Amino acid sequence: MRYDVIIVGGGVVGCALARELSRYQLRLALLEKEVEVGFGTSKTNSGIIHSGHHAPADTLKGQLEWAGNQRWDDLARELKFGFSRIGELMLAQQSADLAYLLKLKAQGEEKGVTGLELWSPKKIQKEEPNLSHNILQALHAPTAAVVNPYEACFGFIACAQQNGVELFCGAPVLEISQAGESFSIQTPQHKFHCRIIINAAGIYADRIAALIGAADFTIHPRKGEEYLLDRRLQGIVTRLIFPVPSATSKGVLIIPTVDGPIMVGPTAEDVADREDLTTSFSGADKVFATVRQYCPAISERDTITEFAGLRAVAESNDFIISPSPVKGFFNVAGIQSPGLTAAPAIATYVTEMLRCEGLALSEKTAWKAEIDGPSRFARMSVAERKAAIRSDPAFGRIICRCESVTEAEVRYAICHGARTLDGVKFRVRAGMGRCQGGFCTTRIMDLLSQTAGTPLTEISKRGRGSEICYPRQDSLTAGEEG
Amino acid sequence: MKSPLRKKYDVVIVGGGPAGLAAALGARQAGAERILVVDREIEAGGILNQCIHSGFGLHYFKEELTGPEYAERFVRSALADSIEIITDSYVLDISTDLQLEVVSGRYGYLQFKARAVVLAMGCRERTRGAIRTPGFRPAGVMTAGLAQKMVNMKGLLPGRRVAILGSGDIGLIMARRLVLEGCEVVGVYELQPYSNGLTRNLVQCLDDFDIPLHLSTTVAFIHGRDRVERLTLAPVDMKCNPDLSRTRDVACDTLLLSIGLIPENELSTRLRLRMDPATGGPQVASNLETSLPGVFACGNVLHVHDLVDFVSEESLRAGRFAAEVARGLRRPGDNISLQAGENIASCVPQSLSPDREQVVYLRVKRPLKNCLLTIGDRYEKSFRVMIPSEMIRLTLAPEVLDRYFGDNLRIDIWPQERV
Numbered sequence: 001m002r003y004d005v006i007i008v009g010g011g012v013v014g015c016a017l018a019r020e021l022s023r024y025q026l027r028l029a030l031l032e033k034e035v036e037v038g039f040g041t042s043k044t045n046s047g048i049i050h051s052g053h054h055a056p057a058d059t060l061k062g063q064l065e066w067a068g069n070q071r072w073d074d075l076a077r078e079l080k081f082g083f084s085r086i087g088e089l090m091l092a093q094q095s096a097d098l099a100y101l102l103k104l105k106a107q108g109e110e111k112g113v114t115g116l117e118l119w120s121p122k123k124i125q126k127e128e129p130n131l132s133h134n135i136l137q138a139l140h141a142p143t144a145a146v147v148n149p150y151e152a153c154f155g156f157i158a159c160a161q162q163n164g165v166e167l168f169c170g171a172p173v174l175e176i177s178q179a180g181e182s183f184s185i186q187t188p189q190h191k192f193h194c195r196i197i198i199n200a201a202g203i204y205a206d207r208i209a210a211l212i213g214a215a216d217f218t219i220h221p222r223k224g225e226e227y228l229l230d231r232r233l234q235g236i237v238t239r240l241i242f243p244v245p246s247a248t249s250k251g252v253l254i255i256p257t258v259d260g261p262i263m264v265g266p267t268a269e270d271v272a273d274r275e276d277l278t279t280s281f282s283g284a285d286k287v288f289a290t291v292r293q294y295c296p297a298i299s300e301r302d303t304i305t306e307f308a309g310l311r312a313v314a315e316s317n318d319f320i321i322s323p324s325p326v327k328g329f330f331n332v333a334g335i336q337s338p339g340l341t342a343a344p345a346i347a348t349y350v351t352e353m354l355r356c357e358g359l360a361l362s363e364k365t366a367w368k369a370e371i372d373g374p375s376r377f378a379r380m381s382v383a384e385r386k387a388a389i390r391s392d393p394a395f396g397r398i399i400c401r402c403e404s405v406t407e408a409e410v411r412y413a414i415c416h417g418a419r420t421l422d423g424v425k426f427r428v429r430a431g432m433g434r435c436q437g438g439f440c441t442t443r444i445m446d447l448l449s450q451t452a453g454t455p456l457t458e459i460s461k462r463g464r465g466s467e468i469c470y471p472r473q474d475s476l477t478a479g480e481e482g
Numbered sequence: 483m484k485s486p487l488r489k490k491y492d493v494v495i496v497g498g499g500p501a502g503l504a505a506a507l508g509a510r511q512a513g514a515e516r517i518l519v520v521d522r523e524i525e526a527g528g529i530l531n532q533c534i535h536s537g538f539g540l541h542y543f544k545e546e547l548t549g550p551e552y553a554e555r556f557v558r559s560a561l562a563d564s565i566e567i568i569t570d571s572y573v574l575d576i577s578t579d580l581q582l583e584v585v586s587g588r589y590g591y592l593q594f595k596a597r598a599v600v601l602a603m604g605c606r607e608r609t610r611g612a613i614r615t616p617g618f619r620p621a622g623v624m625t626a627g628l629a630q631k632m633v634n635m636k637g638l639l640p641g642r643r644v645a646i647l648g649s650g651d652i653g654l655i656m657a658r659r660l661v662l663e664g665c666e667v668v669g670v671y672e673l674q675p676y677s678n679g680l681t682r683n684l685v686q687c688l689d690d691f692d693i694p695l696h697l698s699t700t701v702a703f704i705h706g707r708d709r710v711e712r713l714t715l716a717p718v719d720m721k722c723n724p725d726l727s728r729t730r731d732v733a734c735d736t737l738l739l740s741i742g743l744i745p746e747n748e749l750s751t752r753l754r755l756r757m758d759p760a761t762g763g764p765q766v767a768s769n770l771e772t773s774l775p776g777v778f779a780c781g782n783v784l785h786v787h788d789l790v791d792f793v794s795e796e797s798l799r800a801g802r803f804a805a806e807v808a809r810g811l812r813r814p815g816d817n818i819s820l821q822a823g824e825n826i827a828s829c830v831p832q833s834l835s836p837d838r839e840q841v842v843y844l845r846v847k848r849p850l851k852n853c854l855l856t857i858g859d860r861y862e863k864s865f866r867v868m869i870p871s872e873m874i875r876l877t878l879a880p881e882v883l884d885r886y887f888g889d890n891l892r893i894d895i896w897p898q899e900r901v
Contacts, residue, residue: 275707277618277619278616278617278618278703279614279617279619280616281614281616281702281724281726283616284614284616301612303611303612303614304609304611304612305609305611306611306614307619382583382591385585385591386590389585389591390590393587393588393590394587395585396585396586396587396588396589396590397585397586397587398522401522402748404574406585407587434606435606435607436610436611437628438606438607438609438624438625439628441628442628442631442632442635442636445636456636457638461620461621462621462708463708464708465708465709466620466709467621468640469632469636469638469639470638470639470640470641470642472633472637472638472639472663
């Protein structure tokens with residue numbers, strides 16, 4: 001199979017880039033090692049569109065942070081994912097923090113970030129009455145927003161596919177070779193040929209680059225644990241709450257997610273194992289002890305689920321977006337925070353880089369920016385609900401009671417590529433609520449089985465090896481005898 | 483499909499499990515005419531439908547039935563009583579003037595007005611998140627009730643080599659079920675120094691099948707990226723904190739959780755009902771009416787029961803009281819506040835009236851031996867053994883109560899001996 005450009009890695013960066021390049025007359029493919037896009041670092045991301053002032057202007061991430069921030073309103077509208085500019089407050093808890101707030105405000109203003117304002121304790125108490133009374137001052141940044149990062153991935157890739165990009169999931173890259181101006185990429189099922197490779201492989205970007213001798217950097221995974229809390233606490237804060245950051249992370253945050261529930265985290269711990277997605281007693285203790293300093297009413301007893309993700313940190317501590325020593329092979333690596341925020345700007349930046357490197361880019365006449373997204377029953381008014389049920393009675397059948405997700409939405413997810421329980425859950429939220437799938441798992445399995453034709457015993461949580469159940473012993477025996 | 487349903491009902495019951503069905507029968511007995519049960523599943527009967535083991539009905543029917551048999555008796559009686567039941571239907575919201583918003587896979591969007599509403603939504607299982615077990619997030623970790631549904635309703639096995647965390651009744655029942663299905667159950671691990679299941683289940687589900695129960699033990703780590711591969715177990719101290727210096731590993735492919743049940747009170751919270759943190763359910767008066775007049779609660783949404791027989795009995799009463807209110811009859815209000823005292827974890831109802839015989843349910847905080855239960859200074863009863871997993875039911879005659887007008891009445895338990 002022959003392409004002009006192949007993107008390796010279907011995280012938010014790879015997916016955003018696929019959509020951006022799909023504007024041009026190119027043959028494009030995206031290869032993802034997991035069973036669906038967004039299932040690596042992006043799925044476990046905090047979901048924050050940073051306000052734009054966090055990273056210094058003299059770094060690449062500093063430049064792309066603010067540029068990326070301003071793109072998300074249009075993207076959310078075009079790609080139909082949840083997005084809300086709720087703003088952030090960075091809290092000064094001790095007098096030493098006050099100088100940092102001033103520095104950050106100046107840094108943001110220099111970059112053109114709008115609306116930055118220092119708040120007094122009185123103003124903080126008025127706006128966020130559930131925060132601790134011991135906060136000295138806070139920097140308010142109204143440009144910060146929240147988004148579901150996996151929904152963004154699904155939106156980007158759906159739009160890219162609609163505009164001709166070919167997506168291959170469950171396709172880990174095993175070998176790369178180069179002959180003249182052409183690369184060959186071997187995956188377990190296929191051999192691909194292309195002129196240009198974009199390496200957006202996240203936590204494995206250095207390993208992918210090493211396959212063709214283009215690894216002039218190393219990725220060090222930095223783990224973060226997050227804890228999602230019951231809807232009981234919804235509204236306890238209405239803005240993103242940040243402490244003053246440390247050298248390695250932005251600290252433990254309080255995140256009012258775009259769907260309402262509060263999330264707290266992440267921790268920041270350098271780990272050696274690139275598959276270490278484990279949570280820990282110490283992580284939970286750290287997260288809750290820290291957030292209780294600024295919001296005393298938050299309790300670990302409200303946790304409904306917890307998870308861990310890995311940040312792809314490069315030695316330079318900055319994004320690596322550049323041509324590699326191998327002509328035609330480009331690295332888009334070390335995309336740690338604010339990577340999600342910057343992703344749309346990274347996509348444009350990479351496109352311009354390719355143009356500068358001689359790739360001919362001529363725009364398609366019929367590029368379509370928008371996709372038809374899922375209709376969200378939970379977000380509809382009564383009149384909209386009645387209309388939706390009239391058009392499709394499956395909107396009247398609630399599958400996930402905790403998050404009010406209907407059969408119509410689950411079917412939509414399956415028709416748009418969901419093949420696993422997590423695929424359904426992260427597209428339409430079925431199973432994401434307080435019962436964590438206790439009631440709806442078997443109904444979703446039935447729908448997956450009916451719609452996609454997969455036997456129940458082959459339905460998995462997130463791909464091969466994570467199947468949910470086994471056949472009964474008697475049916476095994478019956479099968480063997482028959 | 484055009485709805486054959488009415489717009490107005492005397493009593494609407496949210497939930498068609500054992501509580502909802504009994505409430506409907508109670509409402510009919512007390513003279514309500516138009517009665518509707520709304521159930522979210524395809525069939526009425528609730529969780530009983532997946533409880534294919536026997537042991538139900540010993541108190542209520544004086545015979546031993548399976549869960550589906552027990553449910554069927556109530557469904558048949560309800561249908562014979564012309565009670566309308568709509569399944570595959572979900573109550574989205576109830577307004578304070580008792581207008582219900584319902585969506586149905588069959589009838590579309592429905593709105594009903596009720597004179598009285600009975601909440602009978604049951605409960606859900608606590609999940610891994612509630613106890614924050616460290617480790618990976620592989621397939622193979624699920625609640626015991628979900629596993630029960632898979633095995634008994636779908637004919638699928640959750641795994642081959644199974645560990646069970648928590649000794650709640652569903653976990654014990656599933657330990658036996660999985661052995662009968664040919665799985666290996668490596669052990670049941672309980673955080674507390676005592677079991678949380680009924681004694682009969684400990685004997686019939688674990689002892690009879692040589693399944694070990696490890697008390698004061700928890701899962702300290704779940705291994706396996708895609709599928710459970712093994713668990714790290716740790717003993718816990720008096721405060722239930724794991725001792726990570728004394729861990730051991732056990733190989734298995736599945737971890738079932740039977741770590742407690744939570745009343746499903748989303749509608750109750752939306753209605754802003756006054757809740758009882760001890761039960762997780764609404765506060766109710768002696769007629770099982772919540773803080774919002776006309777709204778009643780019964781069964782596991784009110785407080786988690788261990789015997790369905792008690793659910794039926796309680797719910798029949800709730801249905802009768804709801805029908806009275808729907809017909810415009812109001813009994814004298816409660817004039818005694820009931821308070822959980824020494825050694826009591828929770829009690830229901832939260833207030834009493836001396837106008838008729840009163841039924842009180844309670845649970846103890848910890849296992850106790852040879853104790854004396856007292857209510858005020860006119861009632862006492864001795865118990866040889868009291869354990870948290872077995873709910874106590876008391877009936878109080880009016881003469882026990884008639885002196886306490888306007889008072890706080892305390893229930894206390896005075897142990898002669900700690901277990």
